[in-house]
Structures are given as structure tokens and as C-alpha cells.
Amino acid sequence: MNIEMIRAAAERLKGHARRTPILTSPFLDEIAGRKVYVKAECLQHTGSFKFRGGWSAVSSLSDNELKTGVIAFSSGNHAQGVALAAREHSAPAVIVMPADAPHVKIDNTRALGAEVVLYDRATEDRDEIGAKLSAERGLTLIKPFDEPLVIAGQGTTGLEIAEDMNALGVENADVVVCCGGGGLTSGIALALEAEAPTLRVRPAEPENFDDVTRSLAAGEIKRNERLSGSLMDAIITPQPGNITFPLMQRLCGPGIVVTEEEALRAVGLAFERLRVVVEPGGAAALAAVLFHPQEFQGDAVIAVATGGNVDATVFQKALATLPA
Amino acid sequence: MNIEMIRAAAERLKGHARRTPILTSPFLDEIAGRKVYVKAECLQHTGSFKFRGGWSAVSSLSDNELKTGVIAFSSGNHAQGVALAAREHSAPAVIVMPADAPHVKIDNTRALGAEVVLYDRATEDRDEIGAKLSAERGLTLIKPFDEPLVIAGQGTTGLEIAEDMNALGVENADVVVCCGGGGLTSGIALALEAEAPTLRVRPAEPENFDDVTRSLAAGEIKRNERLSGSLMDAIITPQPGNITFPLMQRLCGPGIVVTEEEALRAVGLAFERLRVVVEPGGAAALAAVLFHPQEFQGDAVIAVATGGNVDATVFQKALATLPA
CATH class of the missing domain: 3.40.50.1100 (Rossmann fold)
Known part of the structure; x- marks a missing residue:
């Protein structure tokens, strides 16, 4: 698993995957206390980086x-x-x-x-x-994450982030990624290692389903006790993958754990300030950036909004978090 | 008012305005009976083309x-x-x-x-x-629409549509634009005349506030009787502008009038299928494309989603139009 596989995947995806935009809002910057860049993978075909x-x-x-x-x-x-x-x-x-x-x-x-x-x-x-x-x-x-060709595809997101941040002159910033099995997280980390080595990936996970955060802290693979019961269902997996975990261990900073309430508030703010639809699991990174500012340093941070497939009933809960 | 002013505006906007993406969904294509391209200006800074x-x-x-x-x-x-x-x-x-x-x-x-x-x-x-x-x-x-520099700025949207459609090989298609005073509509029409002359602009307007549609049909400026009372408030103006109307008359096809219910359904479908937040007035063009297919010919159509500044309460009405 190496950067050449990601570059090759980018060639195959050219003209097929959407180059998703980086979105910003001065209102989100104010909440986070620094400049926030959101990579909107919820606008990818089928509504997610998958x-x-x-x-x-x-x-x-x-x-x-x-x-x-x-x-x-x-x-x-x-x-x-x-x-x-x-x-x-x-x-x-x-x-x-x-x-x-x-x-x-x-x-x-x-x-x-x-x-x-x-x-x-x-x-x-x-x-x-x-x-x-x-x-x-x-x-x-086609396995969902512990498969080199899949990791390579997800990693193309990282090539785009590197290119955009290099163009914007953003350095020494964390790139926060909503993390399930680690396919996207490890793919982006590999891409950044090669193309923007001063950017560091941080996995974001749901409270009670923080297998990657605990695994990184312990230095060995830890499992989740439960496998259902989170609004952030899109990023619930039993444990990190055998391919993805060593990559995350080598390249990522510590994980960040967010609550369901924080994820819903992030979905609401993405609606109001970015005009994109993000699902709760796709908003974990944005929630980390907005509500855990002490986890970060420097004047910029990047959050990947990984997916936007959310039922209207769940979305209404997120809208209810906004001030009337 | 000419294409050179739009090109000059594009130079001034470079690196400041966001290049908004073209979004698509096979589900929307099926409803419309043709390929639908949505220019997502709701993702512009401050949430609209303005x-x-x-x-x-x-x-x-x-x-x-x-x-x-x-x-x-x-x-x-x-x-x-x-x-x-x-x-x-x-x-x-x-x-x-x-x-x-x-x-x-x-x-x-x-x-x-x-x-x-x-x-x-x-x-x-x-x-x-x-x-x-x-x-x-x-x-x-700074006037909202009947001002050459403002029309030139809005027209840069048309330069981007022309470039993207030329790259996609889309010809002989209508470009439907949510229309208030006509600044965006006439600006896009001028840009397409120069850069993609086989694409034709069609204004989309709210029922009972269809001043441009009636003005185009009559060959002279007609006023709206009322100025409030529509969910599509973003595109309610008393009448077309003195600068914008002659441009629309020379370059645009007939207007298309949509109901509030159609606009809300389009907002709901943009949520579900494109994962973007569009306000009702910004969804008039998409509503025209989805629910008035007999207005169009050919196998492709472009809708400009002009804005995404919508209150949660109005958005909930749009979500309620989706099947449970």
C-alpha cells in the first residue's frame, strides 16, 4: 500500500469521481476559533466518498x-x-x-x-x-475498507486536499476525518505524507464507538463493545482493519471523540452556514473541529464531511439544534 | 453592457468567488426525463450568487x-x-x-x-x-440588479456554465435561471451568447409573481400586482429592470412559472438527491426542470440553484414533501 497506488487510482477516477469543493464560512471560523476548511465529500456521487x-x-x-x-x-x-x-x-x-x-x-x-x-x-x-x-x-x-484498491480510491480525497491547501498556503494544520474502519483515514494520511507532509490526519469517532481512538492510544487493535445504537451509523465498525490500522498508527495523531449531540449540532451548522446536507456520521469531523477546539493548534484546520445520506426525520433533529 | 464586462468581472472575482460545482443525480434525471445539470450557486460565499x-x-x-x-x-x-x-x-x-x-x-x-x-x-x-x-x-x-457591474458579476456564472457544458459536450440545451429583477438571468444570457451560443436561457418565476414571463410574452415591461406573500421571496421584484429587460428580450426563451408546492418539492429533492440546501426561490429553476418537462426539448437541461439561505421552519416544509 503506497502513494503510487493512490496516484494510479486518481488517474482511473479522473472524469468519473467529482472533484468536491472546499467550503468555508466566517461563522464557523468564529465558533472554532480558527479558519475552518470543509472538504465536502457529501457532494460526491451517491452522496459519500465511498x-x-x-x-x-x-x-x-x-x-x-x-x-x-x-x-x-x-x-x-x-x-x-x-x-x-x-x-x-x-x-x-x-x-x-x-x-x-x-x-x-x-x-x-x-x-x-x-x-x-x-x-x-x-x-x-x-x-x-x-x-x-x-x-x-x-x-x-469489494470489501468496504480493508482492501488496498479501496484505500487507494479513498486516498484520492487526500490528493485533492493537499493540492487545495498547498494553493491556499495552509501548512501545519490537522485534517480531521470521520473514521469507521479507517479506509478513508489511512488513504488520506498516505496521500498527505507524500504531498503535504506538514498536514496531519486526526480520526474523529462517535462516543462509545471509538475503537480507532482507543487502538491508537493502546498501540494495538481494540474492538467496540456494541455495533449499533448510534446516529452516526455510517462510521460504526467492529474494529480498525489489519491494513488500515498500521497506516493510521504510523501517520495519524490522536483520535477525537464526539457526542451525538455535537454531531447533530454540526449537521445543523453545515445546513445553516455551508448549505450542504451532511449525515451525523459525516459530521463527526466538523463536530470535533467546532466543539473541541482545545484539541488543535494553529490558525487553520480541515474537516472532511464524508457523507450526506440522511433521512428527513434525523435531519429534523439536527435542525432543532439551531436557535429559532 | 457586453461580454467584455463579464470577462473583466471574472478577472476581478478570480480567487475570491467560489467556482461552484455542477451536481447531478440519476434520480433527478429519471424524474425530468432527461439529464439534469444543477449549477449549485447556493454553495457560493454568503449562500447565493449575489x-x-x-x-x-x-x-x-x-x-x-x-x-x-x-x-x-x-x-x-x-x-x-x-x-x-x-x-x-x-x-x-x-x-x-x-x-x-x-x-x-x-x-x-x-x-x-x-x-x-x-x-x-x-x-x-x-x-x-x-x-x-x-x-x-x-x-x-450598489443596486441589486439594474446595474452593469452587478450584471457583469452575475454573468460570470454563465462563463462557468459555458466552460463546463463545453467540456461535457452538452449542446442545444436550455439553461433555466431563477429570476427576480433579471440581473443573473441577463448576465448568464450574455455570457452564453458569446461562449456557448447553442445554450438558451429560460427564466423561472413563482406563480403570481411572473412579471418577467409576462413582460417577455407581451414585449413590454409588466409589473407584479403584489410584492409579498411568496415562499420564493428571494426572487420577488416589482418588475424587470430597464437594463436587464432588453437583454432578456433579445436573448431568452419564454419564462416558466412554478407553484410554491413545486418549489418545496424541488428543495426536498435537492436535499435528498444532491445533498445541497436550496431556498424555495433558489429552487424555482429546478422545479421547472423536474415538473414541467414538456417545456423542454432534447436530452439535457441545466438548472441554476441560485441560493440556499432558508430558515429551518421553511426547510421542514420541504422535507415534509418527501415520501416517508
Whole structure:
């Protein structure tokens, strides 16, 4: 896993992934006590950075592998990213989703051309279903984060951040990344190591689901006790990956843990001040920047807003945090 | 008023205005029955295209004029655009606002460094207050739309649309623009005439406030009967401008009128499918594209999402239009 793989992914993504903007607001700067730059990956195709990793992996397949198709497990953003990347390569995609996933996510994944296979979380084993389907049909599994081609795709976000910050003259700043399994976090860290080495990545995680923060502090992989029950569902994973963790350990500063209330307030402020829709899990980094200013030094900080796939009911909770 | 003024404005705006992205969604394409490209000016500084015109005008002032300061009348987006442009030029800005304007807009304008002068709509005359302040202090008035430097600034949006559509190979498509007094509409039309002459501008307006649509149909300036009472307040003006109307008459296709309900549904779909926050008046063009497909021909259409300054309460009405 190295910078050349990220550069190669950037070549494959050119003209396909969206170059997302850096957004700013003097009102957010005032809250944070420093200049805040927000990389708006919620504006990426399918509403999250996951399209980058999906495209990176799918575009690396042989013609035969494309013809046979791909498979992914996901109830959320990875599903949609892989589904769209597969469709644009005319490759069949099977997405294994829990039957109790929100209907809108199931519908969206189907609308992007994927075959959705539902399973019962209580009585069926996801990996078994996936292994059986892969074996029967010869499908290629696209893992959500612990896969070099996926990390390389997510890392292209870091190349863009490096280019934009170099152009703006921003140095010695932290780049805060909403962190699940660490695919995006480690990919950005690798890109910055090569292209903007004075920028340092900091993972942001939900309270009670801070496996990466604890793993970094302990120097070894720690698991989350629970795997559900957070509004920041998009960034809940059992533990950091075997590929991503050593990269984060070598390149990242300490993790930052945010509460659900802080994430909702960040979603509300992104609505009001940046006019973008961010999901709670995609707002963890912005929440860290706005509400944990003592974690940072210097006069600038970058937050990656990783996704914007949020139900109206959850979004209304975020709007309710704004002053009337 | 010519293309050279727009090109000159683009030079002045370089590095100051944001180059806003073109957003797309296969779900919106399906509703519209053709490929939909959304120019997201809601992501511009201060949340609307008005910053372009404000910057264009303020950056053209002499050092003495800047030192003395500027004045503008506005209860909304123009106020904030001028206030920020003035602040970044270290020029004092006086914004005359009705005392019953939403507190958040008054607070925002003040927070951007402007001196806000409130007046009572019922008992005081705005123009009189403004004329008195201008005379006393020598302030330069920045008109909201019927001013060549402002039109030139708004027209830079058209240069970007032309460049992006030329790169995408989009020809013979309509460019639908949310239209108030016509500054943005005529500016974009002038830019496209020079840079992408097969793209045609179509103004989009609110039901009952369709002065431009009726003026274009009649071949002469028509007024609106009412001046308040629309959720699309950002694009309500008494009548088209004396400079903007002849430009629109020469360059634009027929206007398209949308209902409040259609605008709210477009705001909801922009939330769900594009992850951007658009105000109802800024969604008129997208509403026209999505819900009046018979108005268009060909396989592509461009909608300009002009602004994103919307209260949470209004936004909730838009979220309520989405299927649960």
C-alpha cells in the first residue's frame, strides 16, 4: 500500500469521481476559533466518498471479472458507491443488505441497478450468504475498507486536499476525518505524507464507538463493545482493519471523540452556514473541529464531511439544534 | 453592457468567488426525463450568487470610494453579498433593512461587518433614508440588479456554465435561471451568447409573481400586482429592470412559472438527491426542470440553484414533501 497506488487510482477516477469543493464560512471560523476548511465529500456521487473506493476497485477488474460481476456487504454508503461504479462499468452488482435496513436505502441501491439480496440479521449469517453467492457465481468481493484498491480510491480525497491547501498556503494544520474502519483515514494520511507532509490526519469517532481512538492510544487493535445504537451509523465498525490500522498508527495523531449531540449540532451548522446536507456520521469531523477546539493548534484546520445520506426525520433533529 | 464586462468581472472575482460545482443525480434525471445539470450557486460565499455581483461592483470602486463606503437596500441575499464583499475590501457598508426582516438575516448581515439601518416599512420611506445617508456620508449605492457591474458579476456564472457544458459536450440545451429583477438571468444570457451560443436561457418565476414571463410574452415591461406573500421571496421584484429587460428580450426563451408546492418539492429533492440546501426561490429553476418537462426539448437541461439561505421552519416544509 503506497502513494503510487493512490496516484494510479486518481488517474482511473479522473472524469468519473467529482472533484468536491472546499467550503468555508466566517461563522464557523468564529465558533472554532480558527479558519475552518470543509472538504465536502457529501457532494460526491451517491452522496459519500465511498464512490471513490468503489470505482477504484471496480475499474481495476479484468473484462472477465467485470462481466461476471461484483458483490458487497453494506447497509449504506458503500452499497451505493459500489452499485453505481459497477453500473457505469456495465458490471452486475450484488449487494447483501439486512432486511431491516431503511427501505429508502434498499430502494436506492436497487435503483442504481444492483441486485439486492436481503438477509435476516437474527437468523442468517451474512458472510455465509455472501460466500455462497460468490462461489456459485464467481463474483468478486469489494470489501468496504480493508482492501488496498479501496484505500487507494479513498486516498484520492487526500490528493485533492493537499493540492487545495498547498494553493491556499495552509501548512501545519490537522485534517480531521470521520473514521469507521479507517479506509478513508489511512488513504488520506498516505496521500498527505507524500504531498503535504506538514498536514496531519486526526480520526474523529462517535462516543462509545471509538475503537480507532482507543487502538491508537493502546498501540494495538481494540474492538467496540456494541455495533449499533448510534446516529452516526455510517462510521460504526467492529474494529480498525489489519491494513488500515498500521497506516493510521504510523501517520495519524490522536483520535477525537464526539457526542451525538455535537454531531447533530454540526449537521445543523453545515445546513445553516455551508448549505450542504451532511449525515451525523459525516459530521463527526466538523463536530470535533467546532466543539473541541482545545484539541488543535494553529490558525487553520480541515474537516472532511464524508457523507450526506440522511433521512428527513434525523435531519429534523439536527435542525432543532439551531436557535429559532 | 457586453461580454467584455463579464470577462473583466471574472478577472476581478478570480480567487475570491467560489467556482461552484455542477451536481447531478440519476434520480433527478429519471424524474425530468432527461439529464439534469444543477449549477449549485447556493454553495457560493454568503449562500447565493449575489456575492458575485457585490464583489464585481465593490472591486470596481476607487480607493476613495472604498474608504467612504457603500450602501445597499436588501432584506436578504444582496445584503449579505455586498456586506462580505465590502468587508474584504475594508470598505464600510451600510445596509438598509426593514425592521421586520428575520432576525437571523439582520444578525448575519451585522456579523459580516455591515452597519444595519432599520426602517419601518409602514411609516418610513426606504429610498428617502438611503438617499439621505448617501448624501450625508458620500456612500456609493450598489443596486441589486439594474446595474452593469452587478450584471457583469452575475454573468460570470454563465462563463462557468459555458466552460463546463463545453467540456461535457452538452449542446442545444436550455439553461433555466431563477429570476427576480433579471440581473443573473441577463448576465448568464450574455455570457452564453458569446461562449456557448447553442445554450438558451429560460427564466423561472413563482406563480403570481411572473412579471418577467409576462413582460417577455407581451414585449413590454409588466409589473407584479403584489410584492409579498411568496415562499420564493428571494426572487420577488416589482418588475424587470430597464437594463436587464432588453437583454432578456433579445436573448431568452419564454419564462416558466412554478407553484410554491413545486418549489418545496424541488428543495426536498435537492436535499435528498444532491445533498445541497436550496431556498424555495433558489429552487424555482429546478422545479421547472423536474415538473414541467414538456417545456423542454432534447436530452439535457441545466438548472441554476441560485441560493440556499432558508430558515429551518421553511426547510421542514420541504422535507415534509418527501415520501416517508
